[in-house]
Amino acid sequence: MQEMLRVEDLWVSVDERQILKGVNLSINYGEVLVLFGPNGAGKTSFIMTLMGFPKYVVEQGRIYFKGEDITNKDVYERAQLGMGVSFQRPPTVRGVTLRKIIEIISDGRINKEGFVEYAERLNLSGHLDRGLNDGFSGGEIKRSELLQLMVQRPDMVLIDEPESGVDLENITLVGEAINMLLGKDKVKDPKRSAIIITHTGYILDYVNADKGYIIFEGKLICGGDPRDILSEIKRHGYRGCAECR
Ligand SMILES: Nc1ncnc2c1ncn2[C@@H]1O[C@H](COP(=O)(O)OP(=O)(O)O)[C@@H](O)[C@H]1O
Numbered sequence: 245m246q247e248m249l250r251v252e253d254l255w256v257s258v259d260e261r262q263i264l265k266g267v268n269l270s271i272n273y274g275e276v277l278v279l280f281g282p283n284g285a286g287k288t289s290f291i292m293t294l295m296g297f298p299k300y301v302v303e304q305g306r307i308y309f310k311g312e313d314i315t316n317k318d319v320y321e322r323a324q325l326g327m328g329v330s331f332q333r334p335p336t337v338r339g340v341t342l343r344k345i346i347e348i349i350s351d352g353r354i355n356k357e358g359f360v361e362y363a364e365r366l367n368l369s370g371h372l373d374r375g376l377n378d379g380f381s382g383g384e385i386k387r388s389e390l391l392q393l394m395v396q397r398p399d400m401v402l403i404d405e406p407e408s409g410v411d412l413e414n415i416t417l418v419g420e421a422i423n424m425l426l427g428k429d430k431v432k433d434p435k436r437s438a439i440i441i442t443h444t445g446y447i448l449d450y451v452n453a454d455k456g457y458i459i460f461e462g463k464l465i466c467g468g469d470p471r472d473i474l475s476e477i478k479r480h481g482y483r484g485c486a487e488c489r
């Protein structure tokens with residue numbers, strides 16, 4: 245299997261605070277990786293760094309995407325190369341409708357009928373003409389993020405806590421949306437890869453992940469089968485997992 249993303253000895257600071265402390269990771273085409281970790285471990289910082297948000301300063305290390313060194317590339321360049329992100333807490337943008345955002349980011353890759361169908365499947369057709377995330381519930385925000393990724397069609401999706409703020413009924417819908425996005429419901433985009441951050445692990449009931457890691461105090465530890473990792477976390481806690489490695 246060919247490698248899509250390679251992270252080598254990544255050290256990252258935010259506002260002069262060291263957050264990531266030597267992260268190494270490799271993801272192949274089509275591979276789905278789950279990242280677990282306690283609050284404040286650096287999960288969000290990690291994917292924000294991969295996407296290239298300037299607040300996250302790479303002190304040391306390199307990021308390669310599809311064989312290209314992207315460590316110093318801008319967010320838009322990484323998006324053009326095929327990386328996309330679903331935020332943990334996306335902003336509300338009044339005055340810009342969800343429909344407008346979709347038209348812009350889909351950039352002709354999908355026609356109107358196509359995205360209306362996606363919106364229907366995500367139960368968001370009534371939201372297309374509202375301001376982006378304006379008054380959306382937790383579940384609606386997550387679905388709106390996933391809808392935007394569907395029309396953007398990135399090759400690697402970075403999904404930050406898809407289940408946070410989502411009630412149990414909506415988790416099913418979010419899980420189905422992620423499977424749709426990953427093409428796991430059909431054999432459509434078998435090469436699309438993903439990093440999915442989860443705090444609770446609920447998403448594993450819906451999404452078939454290949455590999456998991458715990459991120460603890462800025463380092464990746466305990467790589468393995470995601471379900472085994474989750475049960476170890478439940479038994480020993482994050483610190484216990486960090487100590488036994
Ligand atoms: N802008 C910032 N300034 C200072 N510290 C920050 C900033 N953003 C995040 N951090 C800190 O970085 C650490 C990791 O945060 P984050 O990546 O959001 O963790 P997680 O997503 O795992 O909960 C936390 O201790 C957080 O307080």
Ligand SMILES: [Mg+2]
Nearest residue numbers: 287288289332
């Ligand atoms: Mg986070």
